[in-house]
Amino acid sequence: MPQPDAGIIERAPQIVAALREVLPDDAVIWDPEETRAYECDALTAYRCPPLAVVLPRTTAEVAAAMRVCHRLRVPVVPRGAGTSLAGGALPTADCVIIATLRLRDVLEIDTENRFIRVQTGVTNLSVSGELEPHGFFYAPDPSSQLACTIAGNIAMNSGGAHCLKYGVTTNNLMGATVVLTDGEVVGLGGPEMGPMGLDMMGLLCGSEGQLGIVTEATLRILPRPEGARPVLIGFDGAEVAGECVARIIRSGVLPVAIEYMDDVCLRAVEAFARAGYPDCAAVLIVEVEGSVPEIEDQIARIREIASALNPVEFRESRNADEAMAIWKGRKSAFGAMGRLGDYICLDGTVPVSKLPYALKMIGELSRRHGLEVANVFHAGDGNMHPLILFNANKPGDLARAEAFGADILRLCVDVGGCLTGEHGVGVEKRDLMGKQYDPADLDIQMAVKDVFDPCWLLNPAKVFPLDASQPWREEAARR
Amino acid sequence: MTTDAPSRTGLSPASEAELGELIAERHATRQPLRITGGGTRVETGALSGDTLSTAAISGVVTYEPGEMTLIARAGTPLDEIQAMLAAEGQSLAFEPADMRGVLGGNGTSTIGGVVAANASGPRRMLVGACRDHLLGLRFVDGRGRVLKNGGRVMKNVTGLDLGKLLCGAHGTLGVLTEVALKTLPILPDRCTLGFHGVTVDEAAQIFARALATPYEVSGAAFRDGTAWLRVEGLGPQMGYRRDRLLALLQLREAEVLDAEVTLSLWRGLRDLDHFAGTATPLWRVLVKPSLAPSTVRALQALGGAVSVDWGGGLIWYCGPGPAQEVRQIARHATLVRRGGLAGPAFAPEAPAVTRLSLGLRRVFDPAGILNPGLMDQ
Numbered sequence A: 001m002p003q004p005d006a007g008i009i010e011r012a013p014q015i016v017a018a019l020r021e022v023l024p025d026d027a028v029i030w031d032p033e034e035t036r037a038y039e040c041d042a043l044t045a046y047r048c049p050p051l052a053v054v055l056p057r058t059t060a061e062v063a064a065a066m067r068v069c070h071r072l073r074v075p076v077v078p079r080g081a082g083t084s085l086a087g088g089a090l091p092t093a094d095c096v097i098i099a100t101l102r103l104r105d106v107l108e109i110d111t112e113n114r115f116i117r118v119q120t121g122v123t124n125l126s127v128s129g130e131l132e133p134h135g136f137f138y139a140p141d142p143s144s145q146l147a148c149t150i151a152g153n154i155a156m157n158s159g160g161a162h163c164l165k166y167g168v169t170t171n172n173l174m175g176a177t178v179v180l181t182d183g184e185v186v187g188l189g190g191p192e193m194g195p196m197g198l199d200m201m202g203l204l205c206g207s208e209g210q211l212g213i214v215t216e217a218t219l220r221i222l223p224r225p226e227g228a229r230p231v232l233i234g235f236d237g238a239e240v241a242g243e244c245v246a247r248i249i250r251s252g253v254l255p256v257a258i259e260y261m262d263d264v265c266l267r268a269v270e271a272f273a274r275a276g277y278p279d280c281a282a283v284l285i286v287e288v289e290g291s292v293p294e295i296e297d298q299i300a301r302i303r304e305i306a307s308a309l310n311p312v313e314f315r316e317s318r319n320a321d322e323a324m325a326i327w328k329g330r331k332s333a334f335g336a337m338g339r340l341g342d343y344i345c346l347d348g349t350v351p352v353s354k355l356p357y358a359l360k361m362i363g364e365l366s367r368r369h370g371l372e373v374a375n376v377f378h379a380g381d382g383n384m385h386p387l388i389l390f391n392a393n394k395p396g397d398l399a400r401a402e403a404f405g406a407d408i409l410r411l412c413v414d415v416g417g418c419l420t421g422e423h424g425v426g427v428e429k430r431d432l433m434g435k436q437y438d439p440a441d442l443d444i445q446m447a448v449k450d451v452f453d454p455c456w457l458l459n460p461a462k463v464f465p466l467d468a469s470q471p472w473r474e475e476a477a478r479r
Numbered sequence B: 001m002t003t004d005a006p007s008r009t010g011l012s013p014a015s016e017a018e019l020g021e022l023i024a025e026r027h028a029t030r031q032p033l034r035i036t037g038g039g040t041r042v043e044t045g046a047l048s049g050d051t052l053s054t055a056a057i058s059g060v061v062t063y064e065p066g067e068m069t070l071i072a073r074a075g076t077p078l079d080e081i082q083a084m085l086a087a088e089g090q091s092l093a094f095e096p097a098d099m100r101g102v103l104g105g106n107g108t109s110t111i112g113g114v115v116a117a118n119a120s121g122p123r124r125m126l127v128g129a130c131r132d133h134l135l136g137l138r139f140v141d142g143r144g145r146v147l148k149n150g151g152r153v154m155k156n157v158t159g160l161d162l163g164k165l166l167c168g169a170h171g172t173l174g175v176l177t178e179v180a181l182k183t184l185p186i187l188p189d190r191c192t193l194g195f196h197g198v199t200v201d202e203a204a205q206i207f208a209r210a211l212a213t214p215y216e217v218s219g220a221a222f223r224d225g226t227a228w229l230r231v232e233g234l235g236p237q238m239g240y241r242r243d244r245l246l247a248l249l250q251l252r253e254a255e256v257l258d259a260e261v262t263l264s265l266w267r268g269l270r271d272l273d274h275f276a277g278t279a280t281p282l283w284r285v286l287v288k289p290s291l292a293p294s295t296v297r298a299l300q301a302l303g304g305a306v307s308v309d310w311g312g313g314l315i316w317y318c319g320p321g322p323a324q325e326v327r328q329i330a331r332h333a334t335l336v337r338r339g340g341l342a343g344p345a346f347a348p349e350a351p352a353v354t355r356l357s358l359g360l361r362r363v364f365d366p367a368g369i370l371n372p373g374l375m376d377q
């Protein structure tokens, strides 16, 4: 991160006083004991306590805080639950965190028009919880859904296990209330199936807190399916597993999820959760939805496709317990990997047809860097999550793991994919952006940020490579 | 490739690079351009400038059915793409319309024009709009810079999503040269349930009930006293869904149309055949579905005819109502066919949003040469 602005840090007391003037007392924190809780997100290798933390309860309070920060030219890091894996919510010593965690009201549930309107501090899981009695659900379901907030989901355009069928956040976001950097509050989109005019809500989604602070959201909701059932398919090679994914997709069956686990992951999971998975090179978990006859028909089609590829095992679930057993290993994968040591979790995407090649190359890179890697990911859309294992107590190991990770992400771009499928750029992938985008491609993105945030106060040192954003930030500092 | 007969000086660059040079030149001399794909749209005679056609920047770059991805140059005819996908049992699920009939055009729709207009048909309600199927794009901005955003994969959150901005910007932010789109398998079975002799209120009730089920109703339209529901599926799915819906709505008598009739019925509803062949102004109105009945009645009171799509979310109004009155009834109204009406085609935005829109236009097109005035309010 760039050097924090000493002038701002010096003015901390005045800044805090100005915030206290417009906000309730308990909404402004600057005691170092308390601000430490906000020193990092889920990318824990990087930490820095902020100058202060603001915890507003309403859009008006967010706007008031933003106005103060704008007037005093203090950088702002918006924050939800802090589960970002990319350092998106990482503070700097000269920033004020504006957290939307306390904006937790459900404002409207409208099943006739199929939307829910919430304040963005609600957690992802609680949205679906609210909808359950109505027979509806909210589709994007990141594995962090118990903790992460709708604000963070919108900022990162988060995905989930079911996005193969239902899409990611941007496909399920209908409207948003946004506080702009000067404190003005605007509404974008709404319950209509827009957009009208330029699709600014589409731009906002996935903008990683670069454009404004989102305080309310209108989300598309769907009727709950009648049922869902997974099957497990084991293969003795990555290549053939990849082929199976492509054939399923081509066949017209559209599963809600196709998850992939490789041998390293399978062994770890077996040791940890005893899920009873086969000992083979690759396992696919394919989940389909519908009524019983619909599910049975789809599974029959998948069985036919898989059989032609000589699977080691094709395991169906006949009841809820068996279904749970199939998911058990996948759901405990990250915990199981944690048992093996420290790991970093990557998030590149490759075209589905390049999955076997990418897996082979990751294996070669693993040998070259001398670090083990496990692969567990959303295969249907090519969103890979290689987990690189390292030892945080061993000097230099984190740096080696990061170098290995960067090589994998470059590989993703080289085969036609991208640096991040759902976790975002943040600080983690910031300096790799030049691999995917030419300078002019980045320049226009920064120019767009500049329209929304002419003073470059929101997450100023993230997403864009520092050398590329430097002229913009310098120019902004003069405004 | 053939180019359309241009109404003014017709420019038809043969490559992205040539297009870049041409626009850079126009940027320097501040000479406006009217961008056209197949030119099937509403007349934009009021726009100044020479005509820039993308027809020569054409051809499918890659199509991978196993990853449901298509990459095509902007000038590729939509028909060509649809035929190619159909041969693999796939389609553009957002169902872009062929608006030649209503807009009185005789060109060939291009994929670039579809993306530039975010053109989305009846299935939008279930699967999302064109913008939801756009994976990435290449374009030339108003300075002549060749730029790209997004990519070809389904999950991608790398940087700002400019594709969303350009999709539906009607060429005012840049000239698209290449688009990557998600394709989806065509469900092999389909039928339509028709409920005749219903009012718009009854239609809205039918839609609300049907769309609250998990049966993935892929079309819900109303016109001339009939509410139509389209049901699709794989294998036994379609029959199951149809029977469940019929049971749910059993208080009303329903006609069941077979697969073939379903295809032509929804093609007609999609392309607005019922409003083709006239020059009466045609409005596209977006509402919260539950507001459809009252909005329809208010529009009908102005004279003219109305049809409803997207389960009530989209109302087409074809009638002589004055622009001001139409907009009073429906805030989100776009004038798709002018029929002699003057004034802006797009709905007014909140002042803060207008400020941002103008700021964005300045960034993408500092000299204001790309379809100037087209999206102004």
Ligand SMILES: Cc1cc2nc3c(=O)[nH]c(=O)nc-3n(C[C@H](O)[C@H](O)[C@H](O)COP(=O)(O)OP(=O)(O)OC[C@H]3O[C@@H](n4cnc5c(N)ncnc54)[C@H](O)[C@@H]3O)c2cc1C
Pocket: A041, A042, A077, A078, A079, A080, A081, A082, A083, A084, A085, A087, A088, A089, A100, A120, A141, A142, A143, A144, A147, A148, A149, A150, A151, A152, A153, A154, A155, A156, A157, A158, A159, A160, A161, A208, A209, A210, A212, A213, A214, A215, A334, A422, A423, A459
């Ligand atoms: C165990 C684990 C599993 C995960 N699984 C998934 C997964 O399956 N899929 C997936 O996509 N992600 C996953 N993530 C990543 C993470 O949970 C998501 O990115 C999530 O959306 C972040 O939400 P949050 O509320 O924690 O946001 P934060 O981490 O607090 O913030 C994330 C970003 O959003 C910005 N932001 C926060 N609030 C606002 C606001 N109100 N307005 C504007 N910007 C704001 C921040 O500045 C930051 O850049 C996982 C993370 C963990 C730790």
Ligand SMILES: Cc1cc2nc3c(=O)[nH]c(=O)nc-3n(C[C@H](O)[C@H](O)[C@H](O)COP(=O)(O)OP(=O)(O)OC[C@H]3O[C@@H](n4cnc5c(N)ncnc54)[C@H](O)[C@@H]3O)c2cc1C
Pocket: B034, B035, B036, B037, B038, B039, B040, B041, B042, B054, B074, B075, B096, B097, B098, B099, B107, B108, B109, B110, B111, B112, B113, B114, B115, B116, B117, B118, B119, B120, B121, B170, B171, B172, B174, B175, B176, B177, B284, B334, B335, B336, B345, B371, B374
């Ligand atoms: C206001 C309006 C709303 C519409 N809404 C819908 C709708 O909801 N559903 C629907 O199916 N159809 C809609 N249409 C019609 C839609 O324009 C056509 O269905 C289709 O996009 C025409 O393709 P084309 O190649 O003939 O494009 P054209 O008619 O040539 O152009 C369409 C628009 O896109 C621009 N454009 C064309 N090519 C490019 C390019 N390569 N780069 C940048 N800009 C380009 C043009 O300047 C023009 O503004 C609408 C049209 C208008 C004018």
